[in-house]
Amino acid sequence: MARVIVDVMLKPEILDPQGQAIARALPRLGFSGVSEVRQGKRFEVEIDGPADEAALAEVRKMAETLLANTVIEDYSVRVEAE
Amino acid sequence: MARVIVDVMLKPEILDPQGQAIARALPRLGFSGVSEVRQGKRFEVEIDGPADEAALAEVRKMAETLLANTVIEDYSVRVEAE
Structure with missing residues (x-):
């Protein structure tokens, strides 16, 4: 078992109205000193086997296919827990 | 300038229909070996000053107030880039 994190954010050149x-x-809520906020998605993918290179390549394919819209979004894949 | 990341995920006991x-x-897309997927939000908060303890405490307050619904969500705050 391993937990792989996929972070998906809008590409820098894409307007982020939510952010x-x-x-x-x-x-207005009394906070200062923040120049920018960007909002994206975070996926925790629990995989059965070890988080080896083959498994990470598979998760990257999942990100390309389903988790991110690669026309407007960038994604990154990393292992959080073995 | 520093970039602080706020990750917001549903609490483990909360049903995650999207995930x-x-x-x-x-x-159905040909992927196997995934036991669970959970989806949450990721915020990149660009702060003007250094990411010292006071700044992180401020970002935690932002998370509590605005970025997370602490009744059903957990959040974590970490520094990504100084």
Whole structure:
């Protein structure tokens, strides 16, 4: 068993209205010193076997196919727990 | 400038229909060996000053107030880049 994390964020050049709405709300809630907020998705994928290179390649394919829209999003894959 | 990451996931005891839908779709797309998928949110918060303890405490307060629904979600805060 291993837990693989897939983080999916909008590409930097893509407008992030959700992140902007949060950044605008923070001062009204009394927070300062935040220049930008970007919001994305986080997936925790529990895989049966070890998180070896083959398993990570498989998770990358899952990200390409299902978890991220690679036209507007970037993704990263990392192992969180063996 | 520093980038602080806030990861927000549903509490383990809370049903995650989105994650379940993904886990069910993976075999149909030819993927195997995945026992569970959970989906959450990832926030990248760019702060003006250094990511010292005071700044992290402020980001935790943002998470409590705005980024997470602490009734059903857990959150974690970490520094990604100084």
